[in-house]
Amino acid sequence: MSQLPNRSRPARRPGDPDLRGSVVRAEHMDPSAPQFVPTQLKHNGNESISSDSTKDTDDRPPSEWLTRAEMTTWFESRIADIVATVGATTQISLNVRENLSEELQRFASEWKERENVVEYNENDRLKNRIRHLERELNRANHDHISRTKELERTIALQKEELDIKENQLNGKRLLWLASHPPSAHQKALDTYNSTLPGGELGSNMTSAQGLQNAATANRRLNLPPTSLSRLSRASLAAMEGAVQDEQSTGGLLRRFESSKALPTGSALPSGRSNYRDHHHMATQPATEINFPASNMAVVPFQTPAPPPPDLGADYTAEFTRIFTIIEGWSREYAHMVNPSQDRGIASGNQGLWTYMMRLTYPDPQSAHSHVMALLSNEQTRFWFVMRMAMTYCFEEIMHPKTFQQFNVAVSSKLKSIKDRLDAKPVPSIDARQELIREQSNVVEQVIASPHYTEFRNAALMHHTKHLRDMLGPLLNKNCSRSKAGADLGVLVIACFDLGSKMWSARLSFQIIFPELLGAKFVAGTMIAKDHPNDNPFHLQTKQKRLKLVMTPSITMRDDNSLTIIAKNLHKANVLLMT
Numbered sequence: 001m002s003q004l005p006n007r008s009r010p011a012r013r014p015g016d017p018d019l020r021g022s023v024v025r026a027e028h029m030d031p032s033a034p035q036f037v038p039t040q041l042k043h044n045g046n047e048s049i050s051s052d053s054t055k056d057t058d059d060r061p062p063s064e065w066l067t068r069a070e071m072t073t074w075f076e077s078r079i080a081d082i083v084a085t086v087g088a089t090t091q092i093s094l095n096v097r098e099n100l101s102e103e104l105q106r107f108a109s110e111w112k113e114r115e116n117v118v119e120y121n122e123n124d125r126l127k128n129r130i131r132h133l134e135r136e137l138n139r140a141n142h143d144h145i146s147r148t149k150e151l152e153r154t155i156a157l158q159k160e161e162l163d164i165k166e167n168q169l170n171g172k173r174l175l176w177l178a179s180h181p182p183s184a185h186q187k188a189l190d191t192y193n194s195t196l197p198g199g200e201l202g203s204n205m206t207s208a209q210g211l212q213n214a215a216t217a218n219r220r221l222n223l224p225p226t227s228l229s230r231l232s233r234a235s236l237a238a239m240e241g242a243v244q245d246e247q248s249t250g251g252l253l254r255r256f257e258s259s260k261a262l263p264t265g266s267a268l269p270s271g272r273s274n275y276r277d278h279h280h281m282a283t284q285p286a287t288e289i290n291f292p293a294s295n296m297a298v299v300p301f302q303t304p305a306p307p308p309p310d311l312g313a314d315y316t317a318e319f320t321r322i323f324t325i326i327e328g329w330s331r332e333y334a335h336m337v338n339p340s341q342d343r344g345i346a347s348g349n350q351g352l353w354t355y356m357m358r359l360t361y362p363d364p365q366s367a368h369s370h371v372m373a374l375l376s377n378e379q380t381r382f383w384f385v386m387r388m389a390m391t392y393c394f395e396e397i398m399h400p401k402t403f404q405q406f407n408v409a410v411s412s413k414l415k416s417i418k419d420r421l422d423a424k425p426v427p428s429i430d431a432r433q434e435l436i437r438e439q440s441n442v443v444e445q446v447i448a449s450p451h452y453t454e455f456r457n458a459a460l461m462h463h464t465k466h467l468r469d470m471l472g473p474l475l476n477k478n479c480s481r482s483k484a485g486a487d488l489g490v491l492v493i494a495c496f497d498l499g500s501k502m503w504s505a506r507l508s509f510q511i512i513f514p515e516l517l518g519a520k521f522v523a524g525t526m527i528a529k530d531h532p533n534d535n536p537f538h539l540q541t542k543q544k545r546l547k548l549v550m551t552p553s554i555t556m557r558d559d560n561s562l563t564i565i566a567k568n569l570h571k572a573n574v575l576l577m578t
Contacts, residue, residue: 398499433559
């Protein structure tokens with residue numbers, strides 16, 4: 001019988017031949033002979049297959065082999081040796097030997113196929129990894145190039161701004177030196193031989209190199225800061241013309257001293273010189289340098305130019321007129337309480353009622369109650385109607401989108417400008433001003449178009465009809481609807497003309513209606529219409545909450561000059577909670 005224990009024998013699968021009889025018969029044939037004795041068998045006149053394979057094949061363990069091909073060769077060789085050994089073992093029946101040989105050969109074939117699949121998967125995985133790394137590298141390279149270009153553009157813009165500011169500083173320094181001769185004379189006595197404009201620069205003052213040298217000299221000077229915010233080109237040209245024929249600060253001072261019939265103090269008409277040692281100090285630098293005297297003033301006296309018109313006052317008056325028209329219309333035509341009519345709007349005109357609730361709170365239930373309370377009080381009803389008309393005028397008439405209806409090209413251009421103005425991050429001051437200038441140019445082209453009159457008339461009719469439909473349900477019972485409609489036409493004309501003026505002026509307007517939810521009275525930006533005699537700061541200290549906002553807070557900003565000019569045109573008119 002077999003020496004293997006029962007628990008170590010594998011279970012026989014259905015259809016497999018039963019080898020136990022063959023093994024028993026082999027044991028009875030030659031009990032003393034082992035089942036596999038390669039050294040006792042001969043194959044083709046040589047030693048056993050196992051002996052031959054030992055001679056021809058390296059017996060090193062596969063872990064010492066270096067390549068996959070060598071590993072495969074070793075494995076196939078071992079399988080072939082086992083197959084040959086099984087085939088040469090006569091103690092095993094022929095059927096068993098054939099089955100074992102076939103199983104071993106099948107195993108070798110399957111192993112080869114699986115090895116090919118594994119190798120293919122590994123290669124595919126490596127290729128995918130390489131492609132992924134290449135994409136990451138290309139993306140990183142693209143990002144690096146983009147950042148480099150952006151940095152170069154930023155550096156170029158900053159250099160341009162620096163050059164502009166340096167030129168402005170040079171002009172201010174020229175004006176300051178010409179208006180303060182004692183400082184110019186002290187600079188002429190500088191022991192460090194600093195270069196001043198008019199000394200070595202001469203007629204090259206207007207060149208870029210001359211401006212750079214002037215900036216270097218200005219940095220060496222410890223001049224006090226000037227109060228001038230900007231210097232016009234005319235003033236700078238006058239200064240350069242005054243100094244281009246001189247060769248030093250001493251020449252400037254001597255020319256200043258020798259002119260007795262011309263102004264000798266400040267260039268301003270009310271100026272008065274406080275320099276008392278003219279004759280003593282003029283003999284030192286002017287005599288040593290020995291430049292000819294001149295009978296010209298440092299800065300020729302000119303009548304001061306009139307101040308620029310105050311655009312803020314003009315726009316304030318225009319907005320005040322609009323507010324007065326709307327308030328007067330509301331007080332005359334929509335001040336009488338009519339609860340049944342209001343309930344009819346809430347139940348039968350959802351579009352209008354939604355618009356009315358939007359002007360108070362975001363919560364529909366709270367907004368509904370608040371609107372009904374405002375409309376039910378004769379002291380607040382006309383204020384709320386005023387807010388309805390005010391919101392429509394600012395959002396639909398006095399807005400750049402009004403001009404989008406002119407044609408498709410204008411609409412596309414204005415939408416593109418608006419998207420860039422609203423983009424995040426916020427555009428820089430220069431970029432924003434360029435967009436505002438571009439928007440103003442588009443509006444100016446619309447106004448200058450021969451079709452503008454037709455467009456304006458159509459827009460006036462459209463907005464007048466819309467306001468009539470919106471405010472008609474809130475009119476008093478016995479009022480003249482035709483007169484109320486005609487007065488609304490006057491309001492629409494005033495708003496449209498003011499909007500055309502606003503958006504073609506290259507200015508920025510910030511129009512904000514303060515929110516009611518959680519908002520409290522702020523004296524700096526609001527006016528309490530129901531507390532005209534109370535101190536606004538006392539109301540702010542009491543933290544009064546807002547009941548209604550009738551007019552917006554309007555701020556005008558001008559970015560065209562060297563410094564941003566912002567002016568508050570109107571404060572928001574509000575009602576306060578009791």
